[in-house]
Amino acid sequence: MASLQEVARRAKVSIATVSRVLNKSDKVVPETRAIVEQALRDLDYRPSRVARRLRMSNGRAHLVGLIIPDIQNPFFAEIARGVEDAAYAAQYALLLCNSDENPEKEKFYLNVMRDESVDGIVLPPFDETDAAVVEIIKTGIPVVCVDRSLARAKTDLVEVDNYRGAIEGVAHLIAKGHTQIGLIEGRSQVSTSRERRRGYLDALAEAGLTVRKDLMRSGDFKQESGRVLAHELLDLRKPPTALFVCNNLMTVGALAALHQRGVRVPQDVALVGFDDLPWAEALDPPPTVVRQPAYEVGKQAMELLLKRIVEPARPPVTVRLLPELVVRRST
Amino acid sequence: MASLQEVARRAKVSIATVSRVLNKSDKVVPETRAIVEQALRDLDYRPSRVARRLRMSNGRAHLVGLIIPDIQNPFFAEIARGVEDAAYAAQYALLLCNSDENPEKEKFYLNVMRDESVDGIVLPPFDETDAAVVEIIKTGIPVVCVDRSLARAKTDLVEVDNYRGAIEGVAHLIAKGHTQIGLIEGRSQVSTSRERRRGYLDALAEAGLTVRKDLMRSGDFKQESGRVLAHELLDLRKPPTALFVCNNLMTVGALAALHQRGVRVPQDVALVGFDDLPWAEALDPPPTVVRQPAYEVGKQAMELLLKRIVEPARPPVTVRLLPELVVRRST
DNA sequence: ACGAGATCTGTAATCGTTTACACCTATTTA
DNA sequence: TAAATAGGTGTAAACGATTACAGATCTCGT
Numbered sequence: 001m002a003s004l005q006e007v008a009r010r011a012k013v014s015i016a017t018v019s020r021v022l023n024k025s026d027k028v029v030p031e032t033r034a035i036v037e038q039a040l041r042d043l044d045y046r047p048s049r050v051a052r053r054l055r056m057s058n059g060r061a062h063l064v065g066l067i068i069p070d071i072q073n074p075f076f077a078e079i080a081r082g083v084e085d086a087a088y089a090a091q092y093a094l095l096l097c098n099s100d101e102n103p104e105k106e107k108f109y110l111n112v113m114r115d116e117s118v119d120g121i122v123l124p125p126f127d128e129t130d131a132a133v134v135e136i137i138k139t140g141i142p143v144v145c146v147d148r149s150l151a152r153a154k155t156d157l158v159e160v161d162n163y164r165g166a167i168e169g170v171a172h173l174i175a176k177g178h179t180q181i182g183l184i185e186g187r188s189q190v191s192t193s194r195e196r197r198r199g200y201l202d203a204l205a206e207a208g209l210t211v212r213k214d215l216m217r218s219g220d221f222k223q224e225s226g227r228v229l230a231h232e233l234l235d236l237r238k239p240p241t242a243l244f245v246c247n248n249l250m251t252v253g254a255l256a257a258l259h260q261r262g263v264r265v266p267q268d269v270a271l272v273g274f275d276d277l278p279w280a281e282a283l284d285p286p287p288t289v290v291r292q293p294a295y296e297v298g299k300q301a302m303e304l305l306l307k308r309i310v311e312p313a314r315p316p317v318t319v320r321l322l323p324e325l326v327v328r329r330s331t
Numbered sequence: 332m333a334s335l336q337e338v339a340r341r342a343k344v345s346i347a348t349v350s351r352v353l354n355k356s357d358k359v360v361p362e363t364r365a366i367v368e369q370a371l372r373d374l375d376y377r378p379s380r381v382a383r384r385l386r387m388s389n390g391r392a393h394l395v396g397l398i399i400p401d402i403q404n405p406f407f408a409e410i411a412r413g414v415e416d417a418a419y420a421a422q423y424a425l426l427l428c429n430s431d432e433n434p435e436k437e438k439f440y441l442n443v444m445r446d447e448s449v450d451g452i453v454l455p456p457f458d459e460t461d462a463a464v465v466e467i468i469k470t471g472i473p474v475v476c477v478d479r480s481l482a483r484a485k486t487d488l489v490e491v492d493n494y495r496g497a498i499e500g501v502a503h504l505i506a507k508g509h510t511q512i513g514l515i516e517g518r519s520q521v522s523t524s525r526e527r528r529r530g531y532l533d534a535l536a537e538a539g540l541t542v543r544k545d546l547m548r549s550g551d552f553k554q555e556s557g558r559v560l561a562h563e564l565l566d567l568r569k570p571p572t573a574l575f576v577c578n579n580l581m582t583v584g585a586l587a588a589l590h591q592r593g594v595r596v597p598q599d600v601a602l603v604g605f606d607d608l609p610w611a612e613a614l615d616p617p618p619t620v621v622r623q624p625a626y627e628v629g630k631q632a633m634e635l636l637l638k639r640i641v642e643p644a645r646p647p648v649t650v651r652l653l654p655e656l657v658v659r660r661s662t
Numbered sequence: 663a664c665g666a667g668a669t670c671t672g673t674a675a676t677c678g679t680t681t682a683c684a685c686c687t688a689t690t691t692a
Numbered sequence: 693t694a695a696a697t698a699g700g701t702g703t704a705a706a707c708g709a710t711t712a713c714a715g716a717t718c719t720c721g722t
Contacts, residue, residue, distance in 0.1 A: 001470060003678055014702045019680060029700060049446040050385050051678035054707045063447075071411055072609070077403045084402075084429050088436065093443040096427035098415050105419065112424040115380040116394075139332060223610075255613045277610075278403070279554075282586045284615030334708055345672045350710060360670060382708035385677045 002043035011039035022047065053117055064305060065095040065113040067106060067123040069221075075248055075275045075294050076124075079146060082298020083122055090306055092119070099126065101221070107132040114139060120305045122298075124148045127189035142308040146301045149191045156308060157318045158301040162192045162274075165290040165323035166199025166244070167206075169272040172288065173242045174207045176331055178270060181209075182233040182240035184250055186221040193218075196246050196274060215240050219250055226253025227260075234261060234269070241269060242331075248275035251287060255330075259284070271330040286328035293321050333374035342370035353378065384448055395636060396426040396444040398437060398454040404552075406579055406606045406625050407455075410477060413629020414453055421637055423450070430457065432552070438463040445470060451636045453629075455479040458520035473639040477632045480522045487639060488649045489632040493523045493605075496621040496654035497530025497575070498537075500603040503619065504573045505538045507662055509601060512540075513564040513571035515581055517552040524549075527577045527605060546571050550581055557584025558591075565592060565600070572600060573662075579606035582618060586661075590615070602661040617659035624652050 008015040013036060020028050021036040028036070039045075053061045066083050068076040080096060087094050095118060099106035103126055110132050113121055120142035125133050128151040137143050137153045144156040173181050183200050186193040197216070204211055217232060219225030226245060230253065233240055245251040251273030255265070263269050265285055276291040277283065300319050308314060335346040342349065344367060351359050352367040359367070370376075384392045397414050399407040411427060418425050426449060430437035434457055441463050444452055451473035456464050459482040468474050468484050475487040504512050514531050517524040528547075535542055548563060550556030557576060561584065564571055576582040582604030586596070594600050596616055607622040608614065631650050639645060 005678075015679085016681080016703080017701060020701090023680080027699070032700080046442065046446055048385070048448065048678050049443070050381055050448050051707090052680080054379070054381050054385055054677090054709090055679045055681090057707070071402060071415075072405065072408045074403065077408060080402055081429065088439070091439075093426065093440070093447070094428065095424065097425065098412065108419070108422075109424070111377065112380070115377055116424070117379065117381055252610045252613045259612070279583045279608075279610070279614070281590070282583045282615065283610070283613050335710095336708075346709080347673080347711075348671060351671090354710080358670070363671080379708055382677090383710080385679090385707090386709050386711090388677070 002045045003048070004045075007036070007039045007043055007045050010043060011036045057117070061117055061119045062092050063095060063116065063118050064092050064302070065097070065109070065116075065118045065121040065123075067097045067099050067109050067113075067121065069099055069101045069124065069126075071096070071098050073221075073249060074278050075292065078294035079124075079298035079301075082295040082300075083302045084298075086299045086302035086306075090302075092302075092306075099123075101126065103130075103132065106130075110136050114141065119309050120144065122146055122301045122305055125150045127187070128152075128191050129189075140312075142305060142312060144301045144305045144308070146297050147192060154316045156301075156304040156316050158297050158304065158321070159192075159318065160292045160297065160321050160323050162195035162323070163199045163202075165274065165292070165325075166196040166246075167203045168323070168325045169274065169288075169290045170200050170203035170244050171207070172325060172327070172331060173244065173270060173272055174203065174209070176242075176266075176270060178240075178242035179209050180212070180215065180238065180240045181242045181244055182230075183216045183244050183246070184226060184229045184233070184254060185216070185218050185246045186250070188218055193246065200244060212238075221247050221249060223249040223253040223256075226250030227257045228253075230254035230257035231261070234258075234263070243269060243271045244274075245271065246274045248273060248277050248289075251275070251289070252277070252283075255283065255287065265330050273330075276326060280326075280328060285330050287330040288328045289326050291324045291326045293323070296321055333376045334379070335376075338367070338370045338374055338376050341374060342367045388448070392448055392450045393423050394426060394447065394449050395423050395633070396428070396440070396447075396449045396452040396454075398428045398430050398440050398444075398452065400430055400432045400455065400457075400552075402427070402429050404580060405609050406623065409625035410455075410629035410632075413626040413631075414633045415629075417630045417633035417637070421633075423633075423637075430454075432457065434461075434463065437461075441467050445472065450640050451475065453477060453632050453636055456481045458518070459483075459522050460520075471643075473636060473643060475632045475636045475639070477628050478523060485647045487632075487635040487647050489628050489635065489652070490523075490649065491623045491628065491652050491654050493526035493654070494530045494533075496605065496623070496656075497527040497577075498534045499654070499656045500605065500619075500621045501531050501534035501575050502538070503656060503658070503662060504575065504601060504603055505534065505540070507573075507597075507601060509571075509573035510540055511543070511546065511569065511571045512573045512575055513561075514547045514575050514577070515557060515560045515564070515585060516547070516549050516577045517581070519549055524577065531575060543569075552578050552580060554580040554584040554587075557581030558588045559584075561585035561588035562592070565589075565594070570600075574600060574602045575605075576602065577605045579604065579608050579620075582606070582608070582620070583614075586614065586618065596661050604661075607657060611657075611659060616661050618661040619659045620657050622655045622657045624654070627652055 097109040124147040217229040273289040428440040455478040548560040604620040
């Protein structure tokens with residue numbers, strides 16, 4: 001509420017002096033400083049981030065944006081926590097938005113961030129050729145991609161080794177004796193989907209198993225599509241004896257489908273999911289999953305962003321984190 | 332990137348004229364308008380929200396804040412979605428922050444919002460006497476409380492009828508024949524906790540059951556405390572035959588404890604939780620819960636906020652939504 | 663033909679900061 | 693003792709928008 005003007009008036013100095021007291025930088029004689037500090041306290045002065053940001057066009061807004069597809073998806077919520085904790089530690093505030101996997105919403109929010117002059121943005125691009133993101137990058141705002149990569153631009157990137165994760169998950173099923181393994185994957189425009197599919201195929205190949213195209217289904221990452229596709233697979237004349245489901249929500253959906261059909265897990269059909277589930281222990285059965293270190297992804301992404309804000313010209317780096325197979329009782 | 336200045340220069344008019352073209356309000360002769368619009372397109376002009384906000388101290392920032400205790404809690408995530416959808420519909424952006432039930436973090440973020448001159452704030456207060464929130468309200472920023480109320484200030488409030496929800500949940504257990512019903516409640520400084528406890532007590536009283544103090548335990552809303560307290564209750568010499576658990580995370584924790592002990596649900600111990608769980612169908616067993624319309628809470632809160640931004644002097648209203656008993660297989 | 667009125671456009675103040683620069687006083691130095 | 697230096701403070705120009713006010717042009721009635 002109180003502005004520099006008012007503080008200056010009360011302390012009977014100029015606004016420049018007040019500003020100098022605030023930004024400890026320049027020298028102010030101790031008596032003046034004391035008077036000004038008293039006035040600041042009296043008026044409960046708080047600097048306007050808005051005015052500051054307007055003046056300093058460079059990178060001192062202490063505000064960064066995070067756009068995620070869906071905050072209700074625990075995987076992204078965990079990333080968000082990682083980002084936010086790292087931001088808070090650096091005293092940055094976070095403009096957090098849900099794109100809902102909707103390019104139009106994503107574009108709206110990207111524009112908001114540009115117009116708010118945020119210092120930088122963290123996001124998983126909608127797909128590899130995400131035009132809105134590419135455009136934002138051209139404006140010079142630092143962008144760090146998480147989880148998914150971008151073909152058209154080289155940015156900092158924190159990702160998980162999806163290929164290796166898929167290999168481990170599928171190999172685990174193979175080790176349990178399964179040869180007919182169904183795949184429920186996500187949107188194939190997303191880089192992670194293709195990596196996981198590649199892992200699935202290579203794991204089968206390595207074990208000398210033949211690939212059945214009819215066992216591979218593509219969904220949209222949502223719970224409902226996991227349910228529907230699981231039903232489809234089990235309705236086949238030669239149904240799979242195991243399912244490899246490529247994200248958390250679809251895993252829950254598939255599990256629900258298995259329950260609906262009354263098949264026993266893992267006796268009748270085994271299941272490995274991608275992404276850990278926060279309440280895995282309370283699920284029926286607790287599913288074996290390939291766990292992604294989502295919190296760490298978010299945290300490191302934010303840290304990369306902070307570094308880039310300080311040093312915009314630094315060459316982009318890619319951090320690749322390792323997933324971990326968590327064996328529970330669905331296999 | 333491009334400012335009004337640059338557009339004005341290119342169109343060979345003054346910045347005032349450009350501004351007028353943008354805010355369609357004033358009359359500009361069609362030819363001028365066409366020229367300016369061309370220049371706007373050429374330069375891909377986007378107005379700076381920062382500059383606009385600085386100039387218009389009133390309420391046209393089109394930015395609102397949302398502070399929630401923990402985005403990883405599905406209940407709050409659902410509220411957040413409600414808020415964000417309503418905000419997006421009105422073309423408002425959302426500054427979303429996690430207070431982590433930590434007053435210091437909450438204060439930091441409240442200050443950020445003040446300093447960012449947001450148009451308004453939605454939040455569940457940390458407790459009924461939340462000093463930081465009361466102070467913010469005094470600055471005149473519109474605040475809408477959700478879920479929890481504030482004793483010291485009269486704000487718009489969207490809450491759920493916790494008392495009635497608890498009554499229904501506990502009455503359901505009583506109807507199933509239970510007389511020894513354990514209570515696992517949350518922090519008692521929070522208004523919702525007290526309401527639920529009151530419902531629990533009244534439901535018992537109404538059924539003529541005696542209250543056992545040793546069956547009532549107070550936790551912190553987190554999963555771990557649900558687990559610990561469930562163990563404590565079942566370790567009693569006269570353990571309860573049913574549990575009424577007052578939030579989602581503690582319900583999951585309690586369920587995990589029951590599994591650990593190998594007790595069958597609902598045969599050995601029945602359970603009713605407060606808050607629905609997104610993957611209830613995949614849990615073992617799918618729990619009976621008192622469902623709160625969290626999305627609706629968020630949506631209505633945002634709508635109230637928008638109304639208050641337009642009409643700051645409007646008398647505060649309280650919207651009380653009804654919870655719903657969802658009977659599944661834990662009872 | 664001239665002033666009133668209407669219509670369009672430009673000038674400049676403002677919002678709350680930061681910061682280059684000028685200015686004024688002491689103190690030091692030759 | 694005069695000049696150079698240094699230290700402390702004030703003045704004013706940005707940043708990018710909005711908007712009251714003034715100024716310019718045109719229309720039109722008498």
